[in-house]
Amino acid sequence: MHGGTAATLLVKRKKQMVVSLLDQLCQQIEVTESQYQSATSRYEAVGTWLAESTSPQLTRAKIYPQGSIALGTAIKPIGHNEFDVDLVCHFPDLPATSNALAVKMLIGNRLKEHGTYRGMLEEKKRCWRINYANEFHLDITPSISNPRCAQGGELVPDKLLAQWKPTNPKGYIAKFEQYATIQPRFYLAEAALAKSFADADIAPLPDQTESKPLLKRIIQLLKRHRDHMFVGKTREEFAPISVIISTLAGWAYAKCATQQVHSDAFDLISAVIKEMPSFIKVEIRSGRRFYIVENETTAGENFADKWNSDERLAATFFEWHKDALESIETLLSVEGVDNFSESLSKSFGANKEQVRDTVASIINPISNARITGRLIVAPTLGLVTTPVLGSVSVPNNTFFGR
Amino acid sequence: MAKALSPEQQWMRLKSSPICRGHGLVRHGELVWDFDAQPNPLCRIYRIQIRFKRLGSPSVIVLNPNLSELAGNRHLPHVYSSTPVHLCLHFPKNNEWTLYKSIADTIVPWTYLWLAYFEHWLATDEWLGGGKHPGEE
Numbered sequence: 001m002h003g004g005t006a007a008t009l010l011v012k013r014k015k016q017m018v019v020s021l022l023d024q025l026c027q028q029i030e031v032t033e034s035q036y037q038s039a040t041s042r043y044e045a046v047g048t049w050l051a052e053s054t055s056p057q058l059t060r061a062k063i064y065p066q067g068s069i070a071l072g073t074a075i076k077p078i079g080h081n082e083f084d085v086d087l088v089c090h091f092p093d094l095p096a097t098s099n100a101l102a103v104k105m106l107i108g109n110r111l112k113e114h115g116t117y118r119g120m121l122e123e124k125k126r127c128w129r130i131n132y133a134n135e136f137h138l139d140i141t142p143s144i145s146n147p148r149c150a151q152g153g154e155l156v157p158d159k160l161l162a163q164w165k166p167t168n169p170k171g172y173i174a175k176f177e178q179y180a181t182i183q184p185r186f187y188l189a190e191a192a193l194a195k196s197f198a199d200a201d202i203a204p205l206p207d208q209t210e211s212k213p214l215l216k217r218i219i220q221l222l223k224r225h226r227d228h229m230f231v232g233k234t235r236e237e238f239a240p241i242s243v244i245i246s247t248l249a250g251w252a253y254a255k256c257a258t259q260q261v262h263s264d265a266f267d268l269i270s271a272v273i274k275e276m277p278s279f280i281k282v283e284i285r286s287g288r289r290f291y292i293v294e295n296e297t298t299a300g301e302n303f304a305d306k307w308n309s310d311e312r313l314a315a316t317f318f319e320w321h322k323d324a325l326e327s328i329e330t331l332l333s334v335e336g337v338d339n340f341s342e343s344l345s346k347s348f349g350a351n352k353e354q355v356r357d358t359v360a361s362i363i364n365p366i367s368n369a370r371i372t373g374r375l376i377v378a379p380t381l382g383l384v385t386t387p388v389l390g391s392v393s394v395p396n397n398t399f400f401g402r
Numbered sequence: 403m404a405k406a407l408s409p410e411q412q413w414m415r416l417k418s419s420p421i422c423r424g425h426g427l428v429r430h431g432e433l434v435w436d437f438d439a440q441p442n443p444l445c446r447i448y449r450i451q452i453r454f455k456r457l458g459s460p461s462v463i464v465l466n467p468n469l470s471e472l473a474g475n476r477h478l479p480h481v482y483s484s485t486p487v488h489l490c491l492h493f494p495k496n497n498e499w500t501l502y503k504s505i506a507d508t509i510v511p512w513t514y515l516w517l518a519y520f521e522h523w524l525a526t527d528e529w530l531g532g533g534k535h536p537g538e539e
Contacts, residue, residue: 014443021444336446338472338524356526362444363522363530370515377511379420382442383518390420394511397498399480399519399533401490 006380011332013381015266017362018331022269023211024361025344026220028354031074031083039069039085039136046130046138049117050089053110061107062090063140066169068242071176072212073219078231078349081134087141088169090154094144100157100164103142104128126157143167146298153298171297179250180213184257184268215253218269219246221348225324228349238316244293244303248276266332273325277318280304289314337362370394406501409433409454416452419506421514431456436465439510441518448517452505460499460509462489472524479529480516489516493534 031039047063067086068074077083089107091098108128111117122129127141143154144164151171155164222245230239252275262268281292290308295301307314327347334340337359344350344358369375369385375394378384384391407415409428416422416435424437433454440447449466464487469478482488491512492498499508519531 010443017442017444334444336524337444337521340444341525356528359522359525362442363518366515366518367530375511375515377421377514379423382440382445383514392419392421392507392511394515395498395508397491397508397512397515398493398496399490399516399531400493400536401480401482401533402477402535 010380012264015264015332019265019269021340021344021358021361022221022328022331023217024358025348025350025354026075026217026224027211028350028357029075029224029348030220031069031076035083035136036069036074039138040065042130042132042136043085043087043138046087046111046117046140049114050107050110053113055106055110057091057094057106058110060091060093062092063087064090064170066173068223068246070169070173071216071219071246072180073216073223073242073246075220075224075227078227082131083136085136085138087138088143088154088156089140090143090145092145096144096147096155096164098144100142100161103144104157104161107140107142125159126161143169149298151297166295166298166300168295168298168301172295175297176246176250179254180215182215182254182257184214184265185261186265186268187261187263214265214268215250215272218253218272219249221328222249222273222324224348225327226320228347229320229323231349235316238313240313240317240320241303244317245276247293247295247303248279249273251279252276270325270329273321273328277321404502406457407504409456412454412460412505415504415506416510419510422450422506422510426452435505437510439514439517441514441521445517445521450513452509454505457501459494460505462491462509462513463487464489469520476527479520479523480531480533489513490533491516 043063043065050058050061050063053059064070064087065085066088067084069085074083091103094103104126108121108123111121111128111130117130120131122131124139127139130138130140132138141156143156146153146155146166149166149168151168153166153168153171156167157163158165223242226239226245230236249272252272255275256262256268256271260271262271279293281294283290283292289311291304291314292302293304295303304314307317327343331340331343334343341355341359344355350358365385366375366383373393373396374385376384376387376391377394378388378391381388383394409431410433413426413428413433413435416426422435422437422439424435426433426435433452435452437450438447439450446467448464451463451465452460453463454460469487470484478484478487480490482490491509516531519529523529
């Protein structure tokens, strides 16, 4: 094999492995399907309780998820068990002139009538929280229709419950899903080169097709990196908020997947993260920077609103972004499964079990192929399961010694 | 009946195998073969030395990196000695390797396998390669 080609193949294969391992890591840190199901049945029960009220407004109200649970990007928190389930309780008939506090109280009063919910209830500024200890909490925010939004947007109370502000949870989710389903383009030449060395299916790799759309995996990794970087610090309140990460990643992904061609998933991931800040609009207003990350599905919602009253938030975002990009890109230069594991702990706060289960996806396919006699050593690539030119089978053996 | 492979014959096979490209020679009846092995692209590259004398048993030494250093204060699994590190790749009583078998087709692929389990062990403290310990015969 030509030296240059072997080196290219080696790097390409390493990128595949890194992407696959990051996918495995996400499976370790994300909210599991059963946790998700449990949360869903819990909030549906809350919805039923509200609907069985004698209040005509409540009987027409609908509860539905927003945020990371709705987007499929939810991850487990670091240091405690309860994850957030953000819900909207939408009142379709209430006019925009309704009093925000009164609408919020409609929900709270009804929940207090329930023997169980009463004891689990916690009042927050804009929403009601039902705590399921050690599982999750349901945050229920009231919303009414926004008659001025042509995209079917809603209005939610501001922090002071003084007025309503525009948002569009359903529209946002729909737009996000649209981005997530975009199929990225990869160089055919690269794919062909890979094919000629039977690289396309030279497992052992757990699952070459990522178990979730790449955009959602990128967001989970970024959020996890954020959580780890800001955990327990006095700066915790400066951590970039999830909706900014998701929005910028969504736009960056849409651009990179449709307008660019990449060699492989690793290059795409790194390009997407690199592109994110370019979607932050910066204007100069009264001599100061004014940041805009707008909700494209409704007029008047700026996700970066707080950055404009506290510039440190913008600075922290850029600091975090630089660190996140570096953390992902340097994974490629790490040598050794142990060093790779350490990087996962350092950059993404993976605990011992999460690291073990992630790197098990390298060794388990090797052990399985060994048992069934399909294990092979290929030139350049090492242990694989599909024969290539010059490969040698691994015969049965028993390790011996102390 | 097949004849035992001589150090020269083993040398020929090692030299022509694409998975252990390296260099070495037979001198005073002893074969010495050095090559680089990387179990997969995420692993380190290990410099391996195989030594073999006529009618002897091949010894496999990891020249580089220093595995004991990597292991820190942990006891290396499945090695004969740790300075230098001699790998125990087969159980003699099972005839997994015999004098009639090519080192390039047995000892070499087992070295890759051992190194793959070694790196997993380094990362997790779990040895998943199985095997026997002296006394379990």
